[in-house]
Amino acid sequence: MTNLSCTLYAVPGASPGPPFLARRALWWLAFALMLGMLVRPAAAAESTAFEQALGNLATTNFKQKERAVGELLDARHANTRTVLNALLEGNLYYRKDDKRVFIGAAQDTSLRLQDPLTMSDAGIADASDCTKITTNNQLRKALKSALASFDLADPDADVRLAAVNELLRSLDADRVSILRARQSSENNDAVRTAIQTGLAIADLDSADADVRLAAVDQLEGSLNPEAFNRLSASVARADDGSYAEPDENVRNAARAALNAINNWRSFYSTLETLFFGLSLGSVLVLAAIGLAITFGVMGVINMAHGELMMLGAYTTYVIQLLMPQHIGASVLVAIPVAFAVAGGVGVLIERGVMRFLYGRPLETLLATFGVSLVLQQIVRDIFSANNRPVETPAWMAGSLQVNEAFSITYNRLYVVLFMLIVFAILQLVLKKTSLGLKVRAVAQNRAMAKSMGVRTEWVDALTFGLGSGIAGVAGVALSQLTNVGPNLGQSYIIDSFMVVVFGGVGNLWGTLIGGMSLGVVNQALEPYAGAVLAKILVLIALILFIQRRPRGLFPQKGRAAES
Amino acid sequence: MRKTKPGGLKQLAAAIALMSAMAAQAADTIKVGVLHSLSGTMAISETTLKDTVLMLIDEQNKKGGVMGKKLEAVVVDPASNWPLFAEKAEQLLVKDKVSVVFGCWTSVSRKSVLPVFEKNNGLLFYPVQYEGEESSKNVFYTGAAPNQQAIPAVDYLMNEVGVKRWVLAGTDYVYPRTTNKILEAYLKAKGVKDEDIMINYTPFGHSNWQRIVADIKKFGSAGKKTGVVSTINGDANVPFYKELGNQKISAEDIPVVAFSVGEEELSGIDTKPLVGHLAAWNYFMSVDTPANAEFIKKWRAFIKNNKRVTNDPMEAHVIGFNMWVKAVEKAKSTEVSKVIDAMVGIEVPNLSGGTAKMLPNHHLTKPVLIGEVRADGQFDTVWQTDGLVPGDAWSDYLPGSKDIEADWVKLKCGNYNTKTLKCSGQNYE
Numbered sequence: 004m005t006n007l008s009c010t011l012y013a014v015p016g017a018s019p020g021p022p023f024l025a026r027r028a029l030w031w032l033a034f035a036l037m038l039g040m041l042v043r044p045a046a047a048a049e050s051t052a053f054e055q056a057l058g059n060l061a062t063t064n065f066k067q068k069e070r071a072v073g074e075l076l077d078a079r080h081a082n083t084r085t086v087l088n089a090l091l092e093g094n095l096y097y098r099k100d101d102k103r104v105f106i107g108a109a110q111d112t113s114l115r116l117q118d119p120l121t122m123s124d125a126g127i128a129d130a131s132d133c134t135k136i137t138t139n140n141q142l143r144k145a146l147k148s149a150l151a152s153f154d155l156a157d158p159d160a161d162v163r164l165a166a167v168n169e170l171l172r173s174l175d176a177d178r179v180s181i182l183r184a185r186q187s188s189e190n191n192d193a194v195r196t197a198i199q200t201g202l203a204i205a206d207l208d209s210a211d212a213d214v215r216l217a218a219v220d221q222l223e224g225s226l227n228p229e230a231f232n233r234l235s236a237s238v239a240r241a242d243d244g245s246y247a248e249p250d251e252n253v254r255n256a257a258r259a260a261l262n263a264i265n266n267w268r269s270f271y272s273t274l275e276t277l278f279f280g281l282s283l284g285s286v287l288v289l290a291a292i293g294l295a296i297t298f299g300v301m302g303v304i305n306m307a308h309g310e311l312m313m314l315g316a317y318t319t320y321v322i323q324l325l326m327p328q329h330i331g332a333s334v335l336v337a338i339p340v341a342f343a344v345a346g347g348v349g350v351l352i353e354r355g356v357m358r359f360l361y362g363r364p365l366e367t368l369l370a371t372f373g374v375s376l377v378l379q380q381i382v383r384d385i386f387s388a389n390n391r392p393v394e395t396p397a398w399m400a401g402s403l404q405v406n407e408a409f410s411i412t413y414n415r416l417y418v419v420l421f422m423l424i425v426f427a428i429l430q431l432v433l434k435k436t437s438l439g440l441k442v443r444a445v446a447q448n449r450a451m452a453k454s455m456g457v458r459t460e461w462v463d464a465l466t467f468g469l470g471s472g473i474a475g476v477a478g479v480a481l482s483q484l485t486n487v488g489p490n491l492g493q494s495y496i497i498d499s500f501m502v503v504v505f506g507g508v509g510n511l512w513g514t515l516i517g518g519m520s521l522g523v524v525n526q527a528l529e530p531y532a533g534a535v536l537a538k539i540l541v542l543i544a545l546i547l548f549i550q551r552r553p554r555g556l557f558p559q560k561g562r563a564a565e566s
Numbered sequence: 567m568r569k570t571k572p573g574g575l576k577q578l579a580a581a582i583a584l585m586s587a588m589a590a591q592a593a594d595t596i597k598v599g600v601l602h603s604l605s606g607t608m609a610i611s612e613t614t615l616k617d618t619v620l621m622l623i624d625e626q627n628k629k630g631g632v633m634g635k636k637l638e639a640v641v642v643d644p645a646s647n648w649p650l651f652a653e654k655a656e657q658l659l660v661k662d663k664v665s666v667v668f669g670c671w672t673s674v675s676r677k678s679v680l681p682v683f684e685k686n687n688g689l690l691f692y693p694v695q696y697e698g699e700e701s702s703k704n705v706f707y708t709g710a711a712p713n714q715q716a717i718p719a720v721d722y723l724m725n726e727v728g729v730k731r732w733v734l735a736g737t738d739y740v741y742p743r744t745t746n747k748i749l750e751a752y753l754k755a756k757g758v759k760d761e762d763i764m765i766n767y768t769p770f771g772h773s774n775w776q777r778i779v780a781d782i783k784k785f786g787s788a789g790k791k792t793g794v795v796s797t798i799n800g801d802a803n804v805p806f807y808k809e810l811g812n813q814k815i816s817a818e819d820i821p822v823v824a825f826s827v828g829e830e831e832l833s834g835i836d837t838k839p840l841v842g843h844l845a846a847w848n849y850f851m852s853v854d855t856p857a858n859a860e861f862i863k864k865w866r867a868f869i870k871n872n873k874r875v876t877n878d879p880m881e882a883h884v885i886g887f888n889m890w891v892k893a894v895e896k897a898k899s900t901e902v903s904k905v906i907d908a909m910v911g912i913e914v915p916n917l918s919g920g921t922a923k924m925l926p927n928h929h930l931t932k933p934v935l936i937g938e939v940r941a942d943g944q945f946d947t948v949w950q951t952d953g954l955v956p957g958d959a960w961s962d963y964l965p966g967s968k969d970i971e972a973d974w975v976k977l978k979c980g981n982y983n984t985k986t987l988k989c990s991g992q993n994y995e
Binding site for chain 2: 140147236276283401412413488494538
């Protein structure tokens with residue numbers, strides 16, 4: 004009878020699935036109809052087992068809950084899947100007085116209950132009369148694995164692939180047999196490869212040397228970490244000189260496979276370090292590029308640069324508050340707004356403070372430092388000293404899984420792309436627009452530009468506004484990577500100056516190359532030296548470099564540079 | 567001018583009358599010092615504790631005060647400035663002559679006020695979990711010692727989750743380094759091999775976690791169940807958990823147990839990437855007991871904010887305050903020496919349904935709770951110790967402190983070496 008119920012319970016998921024299962028199900032259905040009398044008591048027994056298992060869920064002991072989940076699976080009731088799903092999502096409750104289990108939907112302080120046995124409405128209960136059946140990590144893992152076996156017959160290949168990967172996370176004899184049954188009827192390549200890898204890992208335990216050899220061949224070139232662990236373990240020599248793998252041929256094959264896997268792994272790990280470096284470098288360039296304009300082109304030391312980035316980050320927060328339904332779009336909207344806000348504040352600083360201090364670098368430094376403190380305190384007064392939660396839009400979360408050894412996180416990837424776009428636009432503005440022409444003219448020779456009719460005062464204000472606006476845009480990017488708080492600016496100001504000085508003052512390309520190389524060097528050092536020491540080493544190397552080449556990587560040439 | 571003069575005189579007279587009335591009243595009150603930073607970096611956490619003490623005093627006064635006298639709070643602001651803590655403590659003890667002080671958060675602030683309390687024979691209740699290795703006659707430690715937080719958390723991961731490989735990740739300062747030293751010794755004593763322990767320190771406010779998280783991922787894919795014990799402090803946690811989420815490391819595969827992430831910290835951040843990760847405390851706001859429900863209700867009414875959360879150090883102050891009241895009533899005096907003697911052995915109910923008892927080493931018995939972070943920033947308790955764990959001032963897993971014992975009843979010493987049979991007094995080395 005278990006066979007019968009098993010097939011029946013496979014039917015709902017299997018309907019568009021493999022034909023043989025459906026045929027078998029039909030056959031059993033006919034059989035069941037014919038023997039209707041015989042089936043009914045069995046269904047009743049099934050319900051009792053299900054009911055009992057449900058009752059066992061009403062506990063605070065996680066071990067008992069895990070057993071109850073196993074019993075629910077064994078009961079093979081039509082509602083098993085719904086109940087397990089409700090448990091995973093935290094919608095399963097038990098009533099305190101009679102310990103009956105219900106599926107509940109929360110409505111303010113009350114719960115709309117549903118009887119899991121009949122799926123019928125069971126009225127509304129007060130939330131305080133029911134206790135939620137909580138899950139822990141182990142239980143959730145078991146639940147996901149159990150639900151995955153239902154998903155193996157899903158029509159969507161992605162769902163099936165996820166289900167197979169879920170099963171592979173905790174492989175045991177039951178799951179191996181489920182996968183083996185699925186293997187032949189699977190028609191999607193990716194899913195089949197995943198199943199084959201899983202089965203090959205399981206086959207490494209086979210008693211038959213040929214099966215093991217075939218499994219090793221199958222695993223050659225696989226980047227699955229489990230495959231790597233198992234192969235390494237099989238060729239490792241124990242203390243008494245024996246090997247985990249008794250057969251010489253299999254061992255040799257395993258060694259060859261491991262060699263290939265190791266080569267790929269180190270290749271991808273280099274690639275990973277490079278990407279980490281580029282992404283860190285992009286953050287540095289984004290932070291520094293605005294400064295490259297104000298400090299590099301105008302020669303003004305703006306200590307409030309970090310706070311302008313902070314304003315950009317807070318702008319993102321405010322925009323998210325204004326459009327809570329569209330978090331995905333909010334970040335895009337925040338970019339121009341942050342540019343306007345930070346740029347506007349930048350123009351105000353220039354008109355209100357800086358223009359009285361041109362040519363007096365020390366005073367400028369102190370004045371802008373004062374401005375930075377004022378900006379920080381304003382933000383503290385408006386938003387409080389606590390960090391503000393900026394949400395990450397769904398399209399920026401997660402990672403692009405290139406293969407099992409290499410993945411790229413989306414937020415970092417977008418930051419790299421974003422930096423390149425900002426850089427390109429800035430280059431265009433400086434090289435192709437009339438503003439850019441004037442900016443360059445004023446930077447090279449202020450007196451001459453003035454005598455040619457350029458309103459240098461306005462150019463100064465706009466240049467400073469442009470640099471500040473870019474800082475605001477960088478702040479939007481930073482809001483996705485780090486904490487948004489009043490101290491955000493301070494943690495980036497030193498890095499920004501470092502990049503600009505290293506790249507060569509007055510040269511945007513220098514900033515780009517300088518930021519990127521600092522990022523890559525830092526990330527290449529980190530695995531060996533640790534985060535703290537890597538930072539120190541980079542700083543020391545930078546100081547030595549500046550001693551040799553005080554004008555940075557790409558020094559400005561010509562008469563303008565001499566002054 | 568002419569008109570205002572008599573009025574001014576009247577006001578002066580009224581003020582004098584008021585002041586003498588206050589002085590008369592002051593004689594009838596018991597002064598309670600509150601030494602928590604209300605500005606600077608620690609204000610975020612410590613302001614809540616100041617409000618908690620004010621609420622407790624308010625409540626006690628409504629019940630008629632202590633021994634028929636009203637309590638009067640003396641609040642000072644040490645401004646997250648460690649030397650200023652000592653100055654303010656001196657002011658509370660010498661000038662204001664308070665009977666008891668509730669205060670401090672960071673270990674460095676506690677170390678700063680310690681000599682002041684010992685010199686002036688003051689009484690301090692310290693409510694935060696800390697690294698241990700200390701026991702002073704004048705201080706009662708109502709937060710957790712390492713054996714009431716770190717060690718049980720590791721036990722949980724080892725026995726219940728089956729963790730075999732360990733990442734000890736922390737911020738680079740004294741609390742994580744001491745705690746990790748204890749944990750490393752503990753793990754090795756349990757037979758964990760060197761190659762199965764990875765230790766990593768990062769600077770304050772670290773935000774670029776991609777390399778470290780990738781390393782943890784690699785470390786965790788060696789075929790053995792891996793867990794992370796995090797003593798990462800404050801701000802740096804958000805990008806850390808975000809990076810874990812982005813690199814698709816779920817709590818089911820590599821659980822992270824944190825010692826300094828509580829309800830208050832979670833209330834300011836986007837908790838989605840943290841769901842399922844663990845925290846070890848002695849109290850969770852989600853604990854389902856009548857005492858806790860009543861406390862939350864009172865707290866929200868007092869602070870006039872229906873969204874405010876409660877946390878572990880707040881419970882510690884509740885316990886400490888109630889113990890002090892009991893001790894004063896037992897000693898029938900607020901004199902510090904008498905209260906200190908009366909304190910040991912006092913029992914008060916905690917908020918999670920048990921009883922906290924003050925031990926001779928000036929630490930408490932506490933339940934240890936492990937909770938998993940929920941999407942709403944609260945914790946689901948997934949495990950707790952069977953009974954109460956007595957706080958151990960000197961860790962049994964560090965070579966130096968193994969033989970040290972603290973007992974203020976029999977030995978009259980906070981630093982007694984059981985091998986050399988010597989009391990090193992107040993030299994905590």
